[in-house]
Amino acid sequence: MGKGYYLSKNLVLAGLLLAAITLVTIIVLSVVYDKEHSRNSSPSPGHSCPGEGPPGNWTSSPTMTPSSSSTPTPDPLEPWQRYRLPDTLAPVSYNITLWPRLQPDQQGLFVFTGESSVQFKCVKDTDLIIIHTSQLNFTLFEGHEARVATMPGAGPAPQILKSWLEKETEYLVLQLDRKLLAGKFYRLHTKFQGELGDNLEGFYRSQYTEDGVQKVVATSQMQATFARQAFPCFDEPAMKATFSVVLIHPPGTTALCNSREIESVDIELDGVLVTRTTFENTKRMSTYLLAFIVSNFTFIQAAQDTDVQVRIWGRRQAIAEGQGDYALNVTGAILNFYERYYNTSYPLSKSDQVALPDFNAGAMENWGLITYRETALLYDAATSSNGNRERVVTVISHELAHMWFGNLVTLQWWNDLWLNEGFASYVEYLGADHAEPSWDIRDHIVLDDVHKVFAVDALASSHPLSCSEEEVNQPSQITEMFNTISYSKGAAVLRMLSEFLSEPVFARGLSSYLNAFAFSNTVYTHLWDHLQQAVEDSPDLSLPHSVHDIMNRWVLQMGFPVVTVDTRTGLISQKHFLLDPKAVVDRPSPYNYTWFVPIKWMKTGVEQEQFWLLKKTEVQSRVIVAGDEWVLANTNVSGYFRVNYDLQNWERLLHLLHSDHQAIPIINRAQLLDDAFSLARAKVINTTLALRITSYLSNERDYIPWNSALNNLNYYILMFDRSDVYGPLQAYIRKQIQPLFEYFTVITSNWTRVPRDHNDQYNQINAIYMACSTGVKGCRELVQRWFSQWMADPEHNPIHPNLKSTVYCNAIAFGGTEEWDFAWRMFQNATVATESARLRSALACTKAPWRLNRYLQYSMDPTKIRKQDATSTIVAVARNVVGMPLAWNFVREKWSQLFEQYGRGSFSFANLITGITKRFSTEFELQELIRFKEQNLQVGFGSATLALEQAIEKTRANIRWVAESRAQVLDWLSREAI
Known part of the structure; x- marks a missing residue:
């Protein structure tokens, strides 16, 4: 799955403008939320892996009839009281017919009806059939929800003595009058009805308006545990089967499924003229990968120069306007790249890609x-914008990577989700780089994944990449695994593995792995086996330990090390890095938080031979320097660790940045900034040392170091934009950003041309948003003029797409009701999704509390803000220093409703807590957060459970850091801002 929590670079950068809001406004808005809720509560268990904690409150459809035993005991003994399926039955094939109604019934509900027949093999003798189902109403067969038939050789068909629905564990349970026999095959027949709701999961509906007509799409989202909402199934990734699907749909609409269409005929069914579309049997696959769509969409198709049919689907207007052309152009190139990279042909005969108006994940x-x-x-x-185009190519690359790694070969259970998502998050950069080789996009993994996950994995409440299966059971626990650790840390450690093996050896191991386990399931150690064999087949490659021994230390223990290089003595040491040095790590480590660390490095600009740090401390005399020599470790940021130096080497690197910063590679300039700021927050080095590094930025023109610097300075903005430190901080950043703003003024001929380089286009955005937020002369007038010109002629927008997010946000922040209302109208009328997203984010930039409160109310109204965008809209308001307390109050007041809508299955739900609490840095805010947790224990936190624990931990760390650093930071900024 794509990174559902993704925010475009433009939107994130524009959000930082809001730091410029005046302190007076903030004080007025510091509303104390002290409404007490009287609830019966119990202590929440601690977290060692995502998903642990109290179960969410799962509710059934009104049509279900759960048994009185539907609430499992703390230590359930019965098979239906466990969240994992028993190992007695294994599906072979499904025959599924679904008929979605695209018009509401007399009660105003959109429904679908269906029939399913699943053939399964009995693995162990049993008199129970337990199969997943949720929110389905069954048609009874002689008083029971299903009918069991035997296949030839299995004897007489068993009779159902009793059947019931288990609400909590989401099962249909059938008690039989005789045992099914191991090795024999049986069929289970069901007929059912479900609601084609707007909840963005299972079989659901998406709606849009085209040519003044509202149209309905029936579509699906099965990952991770939602296939059971569409039809009864063995809904676990290891329970692979083939699927034969028939879709009944209105004439004139198109039906799509995973496999190619066999035939489509018009028939009369229940007195209604319908089209029946039948599809080929799918390959053997997991239920979470099944999909079906009924729509009025149209498509464009690639020339058939291969056996693979490639089509891009979407709204007719969007496709007619050419909005699918870019996706079509890059898809073929990326598919061809992966076929060569994996040395394995694309497993299917078609690749349909569909743009949906309503979709929760990316x-x-x-x-x-x-x-x-x-x-x-x-x-x-x-x-x-340029960022929108990069977004398209990287997401397509991510999803196509899964066609092999995840779909052809699938994880055994969700505790190893990182193997799917981490891998796709790494190779997406390789596929995108192949499609757009001039962008140098492979370097962006350092900013977008490595640095991002460092911030999470440095917490005491982090977790290992791989947990035991027993730690991930409930659906909300599974959803919680779709987090930054699984995606970004997975990508970072696999990139590190590829670096020290070399890309050719890594690719050979992958090819062997994929061919060995095609159409089957694995655990991560199977990958290590095949990579180890690739190593042994490469006589020129020598590792200090096996792939298993090296990589298990990165997979089975949380966190990462800070490696300290002492250039005076040659002593190299490693230590588990914690952002809060006083945090207590409760989770034990099988390796005592020691890693096998591959260290690439350079000395005075010359690349040196890699060495390994295998113990807590070692001596490497090669790193000892003399005179003006300097050492830089972790070149290309190829390893997943931070680096610290002795003070003298820090000073030499600092001098080099000021005298000849280009002597240090671009990525490592970003690394020095990120490492220094994080080390300072952890009290490893002095805070002023990190700040001193930023003083070279007035001479920096490259995007990657600038973005690293601004990401880190943003923490200072969040901590101090409500205090007297903010004035000097703003003045200092203005001093550093002004030369960059002037540079882009010149090279763009006074903002009339677009920079040629991909990264320069991003850095132009940096220059404008930061210049405007810190008050660089001429910036505010520039964006207000552009926005005013657009307001005067709405049909002709003079603002370049790259700059729209920043300009919109600035203009709305500096403007009043007229600007906000204009942007709202443009948002409502937008026919291009990227334009709609920019405007939706910018509307949260207003300084007016009443408009922000109104906008928060809009976020819960799907006629104004689509459900898929509700949580990100609330987070956008919270990014605004004025909107943060308003959003926090809103979330607390609406928590039950938010949890009901998004808490169980939304991959973006955790970001709601993370986004709102980023500024929390006072004891008062900490106590509010703790009280919020206590008051809502009965409601639950679902997939945001770990995010809440981490928010509390980060708030405590922020409180300590501000108390210890404020005076020092204020003193330094007051001197340097002049």
């Missing part, structure tokens, strides 16, 4: 029928 890798948010697939050359 994208979903359904095998042969990939679904996307419109912003992740559609690109309009006239209105979409």
